[in-house]
Amino acid sequence: MSTPAAEPSAPSWLAGATSALGTAYEQGRMPHALLIHEAPGTGGDWLATWAAALVLCGRGKAAPCGECTACRRVASLHHPDVNWVRPQEDSRQIRIEQVRELTAELALTSHSGGYKVGILAPADALNRFAANALLKTLEEPPARTLLILVATEPSRLPPTVLSRCQRLRIRAPGRAESIAWLTAVRGKGGWDAALDTLGEAPMQVAQADPAELAEVGTDTRKTLDALTTGRTDPVAAAERWARSQLPLRLLCFENWLTERIRNGERGGTLLAEMRAGPYLSGAGPFLNIRELFGLIDEVRDLRATLDVPLNRGLALEALFRRLAPVGGVRNGVQG
Numbered sequence: 066m067s068t069p070a071a072e073p074s075a076p077s078w079l080a081g082a083t084s085a086l087g088t089a090y091e092q093g094r095m096p097h098a099l100l101i102h103e104a105p106g107t108g109g110d111w112l113a114t115w116a117a118a119l120v121l122c123g124r125g126k127a128a129p130c131g132e133c134t135a136c137r138r139v140a141s142l143h144h145p146d147v148n149w150v151r152p153q154e155d156s157r158q159i160r161i162e163q164v165r166e167l168t169a170e171l172a173l174t175s176h177s178g179g180y181k182v183g184i185l186a187p188a189d190a191l192n193r194f195a196a197n198a199l200l201k202t203l204e205e206p207p208a209r210t211l212l213i214l215v216a217t218e219p220s221r222l223p224p225t226v227l228s229r230c231q232r233l234r235i236r237a238p239g240r241a242e243s244i245a246w247l248t249a250v251r252g253k254g255g256w257d258a259a260l261d262t263l264g265e266a267p268m269q270v271a272q273a274d275p276a277e278l279a280e281v282g283t284d285t286r287k288t289l290d291a292l293t294t295g296r297t298d299p300v301a302a303a304e305r306w307a308r309s310q311l312p313l314r315l316l317c318f319e320n321w322l323t324e325r326i327r328n329g330e331r332g333g334t335l336l337a338e339m340r341a342g343p344y345l346s347g348a349g350p351f352l353n354i355r356e357l358f359g360l361i362d363e364v365r366d367l368r369a370t371l372d373v374p375l376n377r378g379l380a381l382e383a384l385f386r387r388l389a390p391v392g393g394v395r396n397g398v399q400g
């Protein structure tokens with residue numbers, strides 16, 4: 066984890082952010098609190114780790130050296146002065162007790178005689194009480210403290226918390242840049258198809274098997290296309306999805322809907338009117354944008370509640386029926 070240019074695995078699209086942070090640190094302008102606002106899967110945790118190494122590195126000035134004991138400990142998540150706060154598994158929230166523990170830890174003298182770092186990831190998992198508890202530390206941080214909040218949806222945090230953090234925005238890189246980076250880090254692979262499945266989330270794609278991603282993605286889009294033209298049965302398709310790779314398929318479903326909106330915008334074929342009824346016409350090119358956004362919300366809701374006991378098959382079937390053309394499924398056709 067040395068300078069971004071010398072480190073082949075450093076995400077190229079974060080070079081601007083690391084350079085800005087490095088300069089701020091070198092000039093003694095390091096903020097007490099950083100909010101890393103990342104597009105999903107674009108490296109918020111990586112940048113938080115880099116920033117922690119920056120302030121703890123024994124050698125580097127504008128960038129961590131990547132070789133000293135401190136840098137290696139930060140990278141392996143074993144540095145005693147770096148405290149990661151993650152949502153508790155059962156609740157998917159960061160709770161007030163966790164923030165109190167962090168505050169107490171940050172108040173102690175650092176092990177290495179330098180900075181103490183607290184990283185909340187994802188910070189949008191802070192519940193209301195936890196966010197309020199964090200506010201006290203943000204208002205009066207102990208000297209040489211760095212708090213890093215990593216969030217994909219910072220609007221879920223109170224404005225009082227947001228206003229006390231310096232914001233760093235990470236946007237998703239373009240497709241060509243993602244593929245170049247993935248190829249450099251993981252070698253040649255079906256990265257284009259993998260990104261089609263997961264969306265523009267190269268850091269997330271890097272941790273997956275591209276062949277498997279591509280296969281699930283192709284199959285998922287084939288089913289969705291078949292549903293819009295009535296060539297497959299919503300009940301059978303819903304049962305099949307509920308049995309295998311459901312979280313990934315839902316993410317792909319969301320990307321498929323987003324892609325339809327983009328194509329509709331480019332082609333000028335979106336209908337903005339508020340009519341009810343089928344949003345897609347299998348034969349015609351017109352889409353109802355209100356229905357599309359409504360469907361995206363519902364797919365997201367389903368993704369967010371996957372660990373809650375519910376009949377996934379039924380919920381999926383209801384979504385699939387909204388894709389079907391007028392007249393429903395043609396008899397005798399299976400997907």
Ligand SMILES: [Zn+2]
Pocket residue numbers: 121122123124125129130131132133134135136137
């Ligand atoms: Zn170092």
